[in-house]
Amino acid sequence: MEKTYSGWQSWDKPSIQKEYTEPTKMLENDGTLLAKGWARHNLFEYDRNSVTPVMRRKEWDFYQLSNGKYMVQISFANISLGGYASAVLVDIQNGKVISSTMSVFLGGKNKYVLPPKGDVPHRIDFKVGKAEFIVEAEEIKRRIYFKKGDVECDFEMEVMSGLENITTIIPFKDLPKRYFMTTKQNSMPVSGAFKVGEQIYEFSRDDTFCVLDWGRVNTPYSLVWYWGNGSTYLTDEKGERHIFGFEITWGIGDESNATETCIFYDGKAHKFDAVDVEVFPKPDKYMEQWKFISADGRFDMTMTPFYDHHSDLNVLVMRMNSHQVHGLWNGKVTLDDGRVLEIKDMYAFCEYVENRW
Numbered sequence: 001m002e003k004t005y006s007g008w009q010s011w012d013k014p015s016i017q018k019e020y021t022e023p024t025k026m027l028e029n030d031g032t033l034l035a036k037g038w039a040r041h042n043l044f045e046y047d048r049n050s051v052t053p054v055m056r057r058k059e060w061d062f063y064q065l066s067n068g069k070y071m072v073q074i075s076f077a078n079i080s081l082g083g084y085a086s087a088v089l090v091d092i093q094n095g096k097v098i099s100s101t102m103s104v105f106l107g108g109k110n111k112y113v114l115p116p117k118g119d120v121p122h123r124i125d126f127k128v129g130k131a132e133f134i135v136e137a138e139e140i141k142r143r144i145y146f147k148k149g150d151v152e153c154d155f156e157m158e159v160m161s162g163l164e165n166i167t168t169i170i171p172f173k174d175l176p177k178r179y180f181m182t183t184k185q186n187s188m189p190v191s192g193a194f195k196v197g198e199q200i201y202e203f204s205r206d207d208t209f210c211v212l213d214w215g216r217v218n219t220p221y222s223l224v225w226y227w228g229n230g231s232t233y234l235t236d237e238k239g240e241r242h243i244f245g246f247e248i249t250w251g252i253g254d255e256s257n258a259t260e261t262c263i264f265y266d267g268k269a270h271k272f273d274a275v276d277v278e279v280f281p282k283p284d285k286y287m288e289q290w291k292f293i294s295a296d297g298r299f300d301m302t303m304t305p306f307y308d309h310h311s312d313l314n315v316l317v318m319r320m321n322s323h324q325v326h327g328l329w330n331g332k333v334t335l336d337d338g339r340v341l342e343i344k345d346m347y348a349f350c351e352y353v354e355n356r357w
Contacts, residue, residue, distance in 0.1 A: 155192030230348020
């Protein structure tokens with residue numbers, strides 16, 4: 001049965017938040033899941049050749065960056081049946097998609113193989129049809145490049161030394177070979193440009209952040225999720241600037257071992273418990289306020305929406321229906337040492353997605 005969240009505090013009970021601190025084999029040779037929990041870096045040894053059934057294997061590198069005015073999404077996905085490279089530019093203040101381009105391929109089982117980890121140095125250089133997708137990941141910076149026709153994107157992210165992320169492996173009850181593994185890496189100031197023909201949209205590290213959504217999954221056919229994320233600069237009482245961010249994902253599978261919920265402050269991860277939204281947004285409440293609370297009370301935020309980036313990809317037996325809602329966030333969060341941060345008018349997003357794939 002598809003798991004959905006429909007109201008205030010719908011978690012069953014707080015999870016145990018099992019943290020991995022040493023390299024750990026992820027899958028048995030027959031594809032049975034061994035690791036269930038979370039880590040501050042991707043410590044999980046992933047062997048894509050052990051995934052079964054192979055045609056349920058899905059792998060992606062997805063980058064989203066925004067300055068609260070414009071949003072860019074650059075991604076590469078291999079879902080075994082095929083895949084795509086894409087780049088999207090959206091004016092989120094005026095609710096307008098400025099540019100959206102994609103190149104697709106068929107038969108991704110053994111071609112266009114993405115790296116087994118997303119938070120370590122690596123290089124990707126793929127050409128799909130007329131599209132070029134390049135990632136150059138180093139210890140303290142990362143470059144993303146995309147080109148197709150009159151669209152060209154070139155961005156460089158700043159990666160602070162020792163930057164932590166949240167990498168989670170979420171299992172599915174009674175399905176020992178199914179899982180959802182992602183790395184969400186926040187707190188990366190980014191600069192660069194998105195060019196469409198002669199028009200150039202420039203982004204500055206002064207107000208623009210990028211999040212990496214790195215996924216390697218083997219899921220049931222139908223599932224839903226919520227995903228909320230954002231980064232910003234905060235200034236303390238001494239006038240010193242800090243990078244703050246958060247990651248909230250829930251609704252996907254069995255969260256008894258860990259939840260994909262984390263605060264980031266100056267590059268360090270502060271783990272908190274399960275989160276939920278007060279009012280289920282479907283079908284007509286996406287543009288009303290979203291009130292969030294975590295089971296331990298450490299994440300207490302309200303989003304006031306200003307744009308619903310709705311997309312509905314419906315092809316034969318596949319569908320991804322997404323409402324990615326952008327807004328201003330206000331509230332309080334609590335760090336591991338008990339410090340409470342007050343958040344005022346922070347730009348971030350939360351989405352609700354239904355999948356059949």
